[in-house]
């Protein structure tokens with residue numbers, strides 16, 4: 648039915664990337680705006696959580712909790728040289744935990760309407776990193792695992808600092 652194979656992206660956010668079309672122009676525009684603003688002004692953004700429907704927020708929180716657990720297990724695996732486990736956790740984060748089946752078409756529309764393009768880009772970047780983590784695990788490359796793990800942590804902090812300031816006060820920019 649709805650099955651996909653291999654490393655297809657199944658996260659709640661990633662499902663949005665499938666129907667891009669004219670969205671990519673919007674993204675290019677957002678990137679341009681982003682670089683114009685790069686001079687240092689912090690653009691105030693609305694926290695994302697409260698804009699979501701109750702169902703979507705619940706799914707996101709669940710995904711986040713599981714990602715956090717997987718990150719902690721990954722840390723433990725990296726520092727013990729358990730490469731297979733690093734590969735497996737990276738892949739699990741990448742393929743993700745939110746079952747796409749639990750998103751209806753309406754949920755998807757709601758999500759698109761609620762979150763800014765930049766948020767989706769950050770999510771996408773995060774999922775690319777998780778693929779790199781899995782790869783570094785398969786290659787048994789500890790240095791690369793450490794590097795990618797750090798980048799992933801930066802990406803949690805970057806997204807939370809921008810979009811979750813209502814809950815993570817200590818991360819306000």
Ligand code: HEC
Nearest residue numbers: 695696708711712714715718766769770773802803806811
């Ligand atoms: C693209 C944006 C984004 C990225 C990247 C991201 N998060 Fe989140 N995270 C969120 C949002 C949005 C919330 C708040 C949801 C809400 O308001 O209820 C959240 C909430 C959380 C929570 C709180 C969950 C709870 O119990 O309510 C944890 C834990 C968390 N994230 C862990 C992580 C970890 C670990 C990473 C990186 C490995 C990460 N997140 C990366 C957007 C992100």
